[in-house]
Amino acid sequence: MTTILWRGARPLLLASTSPTRRGLLEGAGFSVETxxxxxxxxxxEAACAGLVPEALAERLAEAKAGAVAARHSDRVVIGADQVLACEGTLFHKPADLASARDQIAALAGRTHALHAAVSLAIDGSIVETFVETAHLTMRRLDARQIAAYVALAGADKVRASVGGYQLEGLGIHLFSEIAGDHSTILGLPLLPLLARLRDRGLLGF
Structure with missing residues (x-):
């Protein structure tokens, strides 16, 4: 599988079925398997009660990378996870439209943090884990505006992401300010990941 870009013997293995994360890697020129x-x-999360959100994101990424690396010890494996925290509260993917509306209402007018962690496994073992953070400030929104957004975005979109929004889609309308790398917000911090792969001789340039 060695190419001008990727120096691994086989394609990069992503310990996730997230189309967004896969798309980010493919956009950067990788041949990716999931x-x-x-x-x-x-x-x-329950076993890690008391950890700060950044550390929880790292533990989740390590758990995913480790689980896949245990089954594919000959592969370079990337595990990733993201934790959304706002004023001491952690958010998960909404179960339904009502939960999505509730999450957006709770985030409206506030700044929340997205902690995106990546864990790299080589030869069946975790070799490095890191986390990057972005801060997003949501506009003040009333119930009518939130309902309009949820209706426009649709159930599949608002249930697919923590916080009930996808920044790469209609979710951008919810925000007044964003501080952080775009790929971090999407759940896979590319620049630090590429730097680590390059340092380990896995990239050709």
């Missing part, structure tokens, strides 16, 4: 990690995220 594997579902099969990790119970809520169980990991």
């Amino acid at each position: 594997a579902a990690p099969g990790v119970d995220e809520r169980a990991v």
Whole structure:
């Protein structure tokens, strides 16, 4: 599989079925294969009670990378996870439209943090984990505006992402200020990931 860009013997293995993360890697020129990690995220979170959100994101990313690396010890594996925290509260993907409206209402007028962690496994072992953070300030929104957004975005979109929004789509209308790298917001901090792969001789330039 060695190419001008990727120096690994086989394609990069992403421990996720997220189309957004896969799309980011493919957009950066990688040939990517995916594997579902099969990790119970809520169980990991419960076991990590008391950790700050950044550390929780790292533990989740490590759990995913480790689970896939254990089954594919000959592969370079990337695990990733993201934790949304706002004023001490953690948010998860909304279960339904009502939950999405509630999450957006809770975030409206406030600044929240997206902690995106990446864990790299080589030869079956975790070799490095890091986290990057972006801060997003949501506009003040009333119930009518929130309902209009949810209706326009649709159930599939608002249930697919923590916080009930996708910044790369209609979710951009919800925000007044964003501080952080775009790929971090999407859940896979590309620049620091590329730097680490390059340092390990896995990239050709």
